[in-house]
Amino acid sequence: xPDGGIGAPTKRREDTRFLxxxxxxxxxxxxxxxxxxxxxxxxxxxxxxxxVDTSAAAEMPGVLATFxxxxxxxxxxxxxxxxIVSRDGEPMKEPKRPVLAHGKVRHVGDAYAAVVAETLxxxxxxxEAIEADIDEQDAVTDMASAVAGAGSMVHDEIETxxxxxxxxxxxxxxxxxxxxxxxxxxxxxxxxxxxxxxxALEPRASIGEYDPGTGDYKLTTTSQNPHLSRLxxxxxxxxxxxxxxxVLAPDVGGGFGSKIYHYSEExxxxxxxxxxxxxxxxxxxxxxxxxxxxxxxxxxxxIELACEKDGTFIAFRTETMANVGAYLSNFSTVTPTFLHGxxxxxxxxxxxxxxxxxxxxxxxxxxxxxxGAGRPEATxxxxxxxxxxxxxLGIDPVEIRxxxxxxxxxxxxxxxxxxxxxxxxxxxxxxxxxxxxxxAGFEARRAESAKNGKLRGLGINAYVEACGxxxxxxxxxxxxxxxxxxxATVRVNPTGNISVMVGAHSHGQGHETAFPQIVADMLxxxxxxxDIVHGDTSKIPFGMGTYGSRSLAVCGSAVFRATEKIIFKAxxxxxxxxxxxxxxxxxxxxxxxIKGTNKNxxxxxxxxxxxxxxxYPIEDLEPGLEETAFYDPANFTYPSGAYASEVExxxxxxxxxICSMVALDDFGVVVNPMIVTGQVEGGLAQGIxxxxxxxxxxxxxGQLLSGSLMDYxxxxxxxxxNLVVDHSHATRCTHNPIGSKGCGEAxxxxxxPTIVNAVVDALSxxxxxxxxIDMPVSPxxxxxxxxx
Amino acid sequence: xKLTDQRQIAAERSAVWNAILxxxxxxxxxxxxEELTGSPEDGFEAVVVQKVGPVKAKFKxxxxxxxxxxxxxxxxxxxxxxxPAGFASGSADVRLSDVDGGTLLxxxxxxxxxxxxAQLGSRIIDGFxxxxxxxxxxxxxxxxxxxxxxxxxxxxxxxxxxGWIGRVFSS
Numbered sequence: 001x002p003d004g005g006i007g008a009p010t011k012r013r014e015d016t017r018f019l020x021x022x023x024x025x026x027x028x029x030x031x032x033x034x035x036x037x038x039x040x041x042x043x044x045x046x047x048x049x050x051x052v053d054t055s056a057a058a059e060m061p062g063v064l065a066t067f068x069x070x071x072x073x074x075x076x077x078x079x080x081x082x083x084i085v086s087r088d089g090e091p092m093k094e095p096k097r098p099v100l101a102h103g104k105v106r107h108v109g110d111a112y113a114a115v116v117a118e119t120l121x122x123x124x125x126x127x128e129a130i131e132a133d134i135d136e137q138d139a140v141t142d143m144a145s146a147v148a149g150a151g152s153m154v155h156d157e158i159e160t161x162x163x164x165x166x167x168x169x170x171x172x173x174x175x176x177x178x179x180x181x182x183x184x185x186x187x188x189x190x191x192x193x194x195x196x197x198x199x200a201l202e203p204r205a206s207i208g209e210y211d212p213g214t215g216d217y218k219l220t221t222t223s224q225n226p227h228l229s230r231l232x233x234x235x236x237x238x239x240x241x242x243x244x245x246x247v248l249a250p251d252v253g254g255g256f257g258s259k260i261y262h263y264s265e266e267x268x269x270x271x272x273x274x275x276x277x278x279x280x281x282x283x284x285x286x287x288x289x290x291x292x293x294x295x296x297x298x299x300x301x302x303i304e305l306a307c308e309k310d311g312t313f314i315a316f317r318t319e320t321m322a323n324v325g326a327y328l329s330n331f332s333t334v335t336p337t338f339l340h341g342x343x344x345x346x347x348x349x350x351x352x353x354x355x356x357x358x359x360x361x362x363x364x365x366x367x368x369x370x371x372g373a374g375r376p377e378a379t380x381x382x383x384x385x386x387x388x389x390x391x392x393l394g395i396d397p398v399e400i401r402x403x404x405x406x407x408x409x410x411x412x413x414x415x416x417x418x419x420x421x422x423x424x425x426x427x428x429x430x431x432x433x434x435x436x437x438x439x440a441g442f443e444a445r446r447a448e449s450a451k452n453g454k455l456r457g458l459g460i461n462a463y464v465e466a467c468g469x470x471x472x473x474x475x476x477x478x479x480x481x482x483x484x485x486x487x488a489t490v491r492v493n494p495t496g497n498i499s500v501m502v503g504a505h506s507h508g509q510g511h512e513t514a515f516p517q518i519v520a521d522m523l524x525x526x527x528x529x530x531d532i533v534h535g536d537t538s539k540i541p542f543g544m545g546t547y548g549s550r551s552l553a554v555c556g557s558a559v560f561r562a563t564e565k566i567i568f569k570a571x572x573x574x575x576x577x578x579x580x581x582x583x584x585x586x587x588x589x590x591x592x593x594i595k596g597t598n599k600n601x602x603x604x605x606x607x608x609x610x611x612x613x614x615x616y617p618i619e620d621l622e623p624g625l626e627e628t629a630f631y632d633p634a635n636f637t638y639p640s641g642a643y644a645s646e647v648e649x650x651x652x653x654x655x656x657x658i659c660s661m662v663a664l665d666d667f668g669v670v671v672n673p674m675i676v677t678g679q680v681e682g683g684l685a686q687g688i689x690x691x692x693x694x695x696x697x698x699x700x701x702g703q704l705l706s707g708s709l710m711d712y713x714x715x716x717x718x719x720x721x722n723l724v725v726d727h728s729h730a731t732r733c734t735h736n737p738i739g740s741k742g743c744g745e746a747x748x749x750x751x752x753p754t755i756v757n758a759v760v761d762a763l764s765x766x767x768x769x770x771x772x773i774d775m776p777v778s779p780x781x782x783x784x785x786x787x788x
Numbered sequence: 789x790k791l792t793d794q795r796q797i798a799a800e801r802s803a804v805w806n807a808i809l810x811x812x813x814x815x816x817x818x819x820x821x822e823e824l825t826g827s828p829e830d831g832f833e834a835v836v837v838q839k840v841g842p843v844k845a846k847f848k849x850x851x852x853x854x855x856x857x858x859x860x861x862x863x864x865x866x867x868x869x870x871x872p873a874g875f876a877s878g879s880a881d882v883r884l885s886d887v888d889g890g891t892l893l894x895x896x897x898x899x900x901x902x903x904x905x906a907q908l909g910s911r912i913i914d915g916f917x918x919x920x921x922x923x924x925x926x927x928x929x930x931x932x933x934x935x936x937x938x939x940x941x942x943x944x945x946x947x948x949x950x951g952w953i954g955r956v957f958s959s
């Protein structure tokens with residue numbers, strides 16, 4: 001095997017350009033004759049558009065075109081990608097999401113007009129000259145009020161603010177209710193999963209181009225999935241034929257989910273480019289990112305855990321209100337439902353699970369998948385109520401989890417929430433955690449903290465999540481409007497080096513390093529001779545992109561399958577060259593040889609033969625060495641983990657300091673442990689941000705109070721402890737060829753409950769009667785809980 | 789944001805009350821006020837120019853006086869639209885009572901902003917609103933109280949011992 005194959009901690013090759021300022025992001029592209037676009041955005045959360053007068057703006061210097069909602073009445077809306085059916089059998093409510101607001105504005109930041117000008121400054125000046133008469137109406141920002149329908153409707157035409165009222169699994173409802181009614185002990189917890197603003201380092205940006213000579217369109221944009229964006233623009237929004245539209249997602253500076261979706265600005269710059277016959281560029285300001293990117297989380301939940309007096313779980317029942325904001329973003333309906341409800345059995349052999357989710361329209365920015373997407377919400381609810389239950393029953397939090405863990409000999413395990421977990425070993429992870437996090441030494445550390453006047457607590461967490469979205473046949477039954485396979489083309493060039501075109505997009509995940517490791521490992525070639533091509537629909541096969549920790553498990557498996565096909569064909573070519581039958585040829589470390597002999601031919605010679613077929617079995621084989629595979633997974637993958645954190649609380653101020661954060665994860669086969677560690681560390685930082693700092697807050701008029709980096713606290717280096725990451729306790733994924741499960745979101749899923757559990761533990765041990773504090777556990781909230 | 793403060797003014801309660809209902813006084817006291825027309829009964833139209841952090845804007849809006857309890861309390865409400873800069877609205881509940889040496893003016897202010905202003909962040913906006921309210925009532929107080937002997941150069945005004953509000957009324 002060559003150096004740098006599967007399992008090698010190779011440094012990320014893409015970092016050479018990222019760390020030396022040579023990355024090329026959307027805003028770095030300025031095609032000749034580029035014009036600039038700026039948007040007029042609503043300052044009120046709910047308002048009737050009486051008129052939008054762009055005549056003065058149109059007369060401003062440099063202005064080339066103005067647009068309002070009127071211009072897009074005839075085109076389609078941006079659709080939801082997943083149809084959810086309510087408990088009563090009714091389909092979800094799907095109000096149209098227009099390119100530009102028409103008739104009403106529905107959240108602060110809702111774009112109702114746009115200007116294209118010669119320069120950005122001219123466009124911005126002209127936006128200020130747009131006269132909009134918008135009659136402000138009462139906004140509804142609070143989900144309980146929105147559901148009650150007491151105030152205004154976000155979408156008058158659907159006559160409700162409830163998008164759907166979903167039950168999972170509805171047939172299990174009666175049994176779960178009955179189990180809870182008869183249970184010896186029931187723990188109830190009400191909690192809020194705080195709204196998060198994604199804040200990728202690179203704001204969204206889009207450049208539309210149109211070639212009048214060919215009729216071809218090109219969109220350069222900040223996307224995690226260029227083919228999906230092209231499909232949405234072509235089939236739903238603008239109706240541009242797919243074959244006439246190229247979507248290019250070059251280097252993208254972080255997505256975290258927020259760049260999965262098709263946004264109106266992309267459609268606008270394409271339409272404007274067509275109208276003007278010139279490139280049109282738009283780059284979001286940070287303020288626009290706050291107001292108009294899809295936010296994350298924002299659940300209000302009541303969870304009940306019923307159990308025996310010895311802590312054996314009997315049932316989990318959850319009622320959740322999930323904020324979807326003012327419009328349905330592409331994955332906003334699946335995130336709080338199938339990506340959340342199906343995980344509500346956690347790592348446990350609990351027999352009864354029932355989840356009710358109401359998705360609620362409010363006059364706030366749309367909410368959609370954000371790193372973890374539904375699974376952080378599930379894990380947080382479960383692991384918080386389990387901790388509370390353990391405290392009520394006087395059982396050690398590790399013990400109560402172990403008592404209910406699915407055991408390693410029980411796989412495949414059909415969970416009560418409808419998933420079949422294929423592999424895992426939660427007890428071994430917990431064994432490892434006890435050692436790595438040194439539970440035995442906690443009391444001594446606590447005594448030391450007490451000497452310094454600090455309250456120390458230990459929080460733990462166990463999680464399982466579902467990655468590798470997803471088996472298309474399963475998600476189709478559940479309402480997905482797309483398939484969720486991925487695709488790869490492996491092209492062996494005549495000189496033997498290799499280009500791999502993949503459907504997944506890399507924007508921090510390290511695909512350019514990790515995917516070649518798979519190919520190199522299988523072909524016995526130098527990983528440096530393998531390059532990844534991604535992000536350009538004119539070059540890559542139709543793949544579904546990067547989200548849900550799916551790239552390696554799904555697209556990596558497509559790479560694996562395509563490489564298998566390469567080996568199959570190359571073996572036939574080698575057999576011809578060696579004058580034997582293919583079944584007598586074996587392939588090891590880049591060399592084809594006749595079994596039991598030293599007659600052999602190298603991979604490079606075979607590649608050359610494929611392209612210079614002078615002496616070639618042309619009647620049996622096509623020339624060339626290029627193969628494509630589409631891979632549709634048989635199941636989700638199920639990464640799991642056990643996390644621990646110790647915190648110190650300053651009783652004078654309520655400030656929480658994280659002393660340690662230990663993450664043990666089972667990701668199955670790890671292709672590049674250095675990249676995986678980096679992924680987990682990034683996820684932990686975001687989870688710590690959610691737990692301690694971040695909060696997207698709207699006031700009752702719908703103004704975003706935490707609408708800038710002045711008020712929205714992002715985690716910084718000094719908020720983080722030394723992170724201990726260990727993924728050595730692995731069980732192989734049983735159904736994909738690599739055996740990998742996915743690691744991108746784990747840190748953000750496992751860490752928030754760990755930290756809140758630790759804070760509550762610290763306060764409880766310190767003699768305070770506190771059983772819950774909502775995130776972010778800010779000093780003021782902790783202090784208030786201690787001094788209530 | 790909400791803020792509460794009070795000022796002790798060396799003037800008769802009736803003088804304070806009359807001043808607060810006077811458009812000229814309001815115009816002089818509202819920081820950055822360029823125009824103010826109207827009456828306490830019908831409300832006022834105002835144009836105010838302000839710079840908040842990096843955002844400078846001309847706000848056009850209305851000021852109304854409500855909940856009038858003669859000589860004791862009233863509510864001043866205002867809302868202004870600053871075009872692309874956003875909008876601001878606020879109200880001040882004002883209560884007057886007699887104290888030794890004059891009148892105690894207490895106020896509770898509730899201010900809201902939207903649009904670009906709101907995204908400046910509450911550190912800037914809250915501090916700005918507090919400063920603005922402080923300036924308003926400080927000017928108001930200064931206008932009612934007699935100027936100190938050394939501060940005024942005009943001997944005629946020294947004799948009358950009137951603040952500028954007094955001059956507004958006597959003119």
